Amino acid sequence: MNRKLIHRLSLTLTAGLFLALAQGAVEVGRETGAPFHMAFGIAVGVLTLVWVVGVRKARPEAFPLALSVLATVGLSGLTGTATDPALKVAHAAFSHLAFALAAAGAAMTSNSWEAKLAVADGGFPTLRSLAWMTPAAVVMQVALGAAYRHKMTGLIPHVSWAFVAAMFVIMTAAFTMTQCGKHPALKKLSIWLISITGVQLILGVVALIGRIAENEAARSAWMVVSTTSHVLTGAVVLALTMALSAQTLRHVEPVAATNLAATGQNG
Ligand code: HEM
Numbered sequence: 215m216n217r218k219l220i221h222r223l224s225l226t227l228t229a230g231l232f233l234a235l236a237q238g239a240v241e242v243g244r245e246t247g248a249p250f251h252m253a254f255g256i257a258v259g260v261l262t263l264v265w266v267v268g269v270r271k272a273r274p275e276a277f278p279l280a281l282s283v284l285a286t287v288g289l290s291g292l293t294g295t296a297t298d299p300a301l302k303v304a305h306a307a308f309s310h311l312a313f314a315l316a317a318a319g320a321a322m323t324s325n326s327w328e329a330k331l332a333v334a335d336g337g338f339p340t341l342r343s344l345a346w347m348t349p350a351a352v353v354m355q356v357a358l359g360a361a362y363r364h365k366m367t368g369l370i371p372h373v374s375w376a377f378v379a380a381m382f383v384i385m386t387a388a389f390t391m392t393q394c395g396k397h398p399a400l401k402k403l404s405i406w407l408i409s410i411t412g413v414q415l416i417l418g419v420v421a422l423i424g425r426i427a428e429n430e431a432a433r434s435a436w437m438v439v440s441t442t443s444h445v446l447t448g449a450v451v452l453a454l455t456m457a458l459s460a461q462t463l464r465h466v467e468p469v470a471a472t473n474l475a476a477t478g479q480n481g
Contacts, residue, residue, distance in 0.1 A: 217323065220265075220272035224320040227265050230258045231287070231313040232449065238309060239445040242363055243438040255291060262287045262312075269319065276322040279460075283319060286312040299364045306360035310449050311353065317453035318460040326399035332467050333394045341389060341466045345459035348382040352452045355379035359448060369422070376418060383411045383455065390458065397465060403458040407451070414451050417444040 237251040262284055269280040290308035293301045321327060335341050358372040387408040394400040421444040424437040 217272055217328070220268045221320065221323040221325075223261075223265050223268055224316065224323045227258070227261055227283075228313065228316040228320050228453070230254075230261055231309070231316050232446075234258050235309050235313055235449055236442070236446055238306070239442045240438070242306075243442045243445075252294065255294060259287055259291055262316075265319075269323070273323050276319055279315060279319055279322060283312055283315045286315060299366050302364045303357065303360045303366055306363070307353070307357045310356045310360075310452055313449055314349075314452040314456040318456040321399075321403075321457040321460045322464075324399075326461070327464060331397055331465055333397055333400070333465055334469050335393075335466045336469050337389055337393055339385075340468070341386070341393065341462050342468065344382070344386045344389065345462040345466075348386045349452070349455045349459050351375075351379045351382040352455050356448055356452055359445070363445075369425070373418075373422070376415070380411060380415060383407060383451065386455075386458065387411075390462065394466065399461050400458070400465060403454060403461060407454040407458055410447060410454060411451055414444065414447045417447055420444070 234251070234255050237254060241251060266277075266280040266284050270277045286308045290305055290312055293305035293308060296302055296305060339347070355372065355375050355378075358367070358375050361367040362369050362372050387404040390400050390404040391408075394404075417440065421441045424434075424440045
């Protein structure tokens with residue numbers, strides 16, 4: 215399988231996982247269940263297997279990540295029919311993770327991955343450390359959102375942690391734009407990330423107002439739309455965070471290594 219084809223397959227898989235997530239989010243929002251979601255999930259699982267085999271041949275350095283996508287898709291499938299709230303939360307978290315890791319896979323199979331443009335990691339905290347911390351903070355935010363949706367916790371943990379997650383995201387995007395403004399892929403991802411996070415914070419407030427005004431007798435279509443938009447935009451925030459992290463770890467180099475390379479002392 216050539217590089218172009220594997221990139222197209224990565225984009226198709228990412229879109230498939232997003233659609234599966236959207237179906238699930240609408241079902242939870244309307245408090246219904248639909249067998250179509252399960253059938254679609256199985257199809258996406260098969261596509262993931264084909265993709266993993268393709269990645270191994272066309273982009274071996276992305277193979278460990280491809281295996282992590284396969285593992286999260288598998289775990290999402292295993293927890294998909296559970297009725298226990300903790301397992302429902304796990305199902306939501308694995309589904310978000312699978313989509314976000316596949317988006318990082320799409321970044322790793324893109325042209326911008328191939329053209330390595332090294333940038334020095336000069337600030338504090340370093341961009342390479344933020345590449346690990348920021349996705350962790352956003353995963354936590356998504357998991358707390360799922361815990362609320364499945365009635366395991368109240369909303370306070372999710373809303374409080376939103377300040378921490380948003381701070382990490384904004385700091386990462388702002389630092390990346392300041393330090394790597396001339397790097398096209400890093401700049402583009404940072405601008406998207408900061409913009410979509412802004413939209414997500416507004417959608418969060420709208421979802422919250424919808425919840426407060428909720429009429430027990432009827433789940434209004436407006437509320438399903440507003441909460442589902444917030445869930446799916448949250449998934450996009452996580453996916454952009456992961457894609458930016460993958461590109462950062464590829465292109466941003468520790469300052470010491472960059473200095474050595476510049477002075478030709480690294481052999
Ligand atoms: C970076 C910031 C945020 C992210 C990434 C995020 C993400 C999410 C996700 C992924 C879910 C659903 C999890 C699932 O079941 O799949 C969720 C639920 C929710 N979030 Fe956020 N969130 C953020 C900020 C906020 C803020 C600032 C508020 C309110 C002020 C908020 C209010 C809510 C509410 C009310 C729900 C439940 C929606 C429902 O009723 O179904 N979120 N969030």
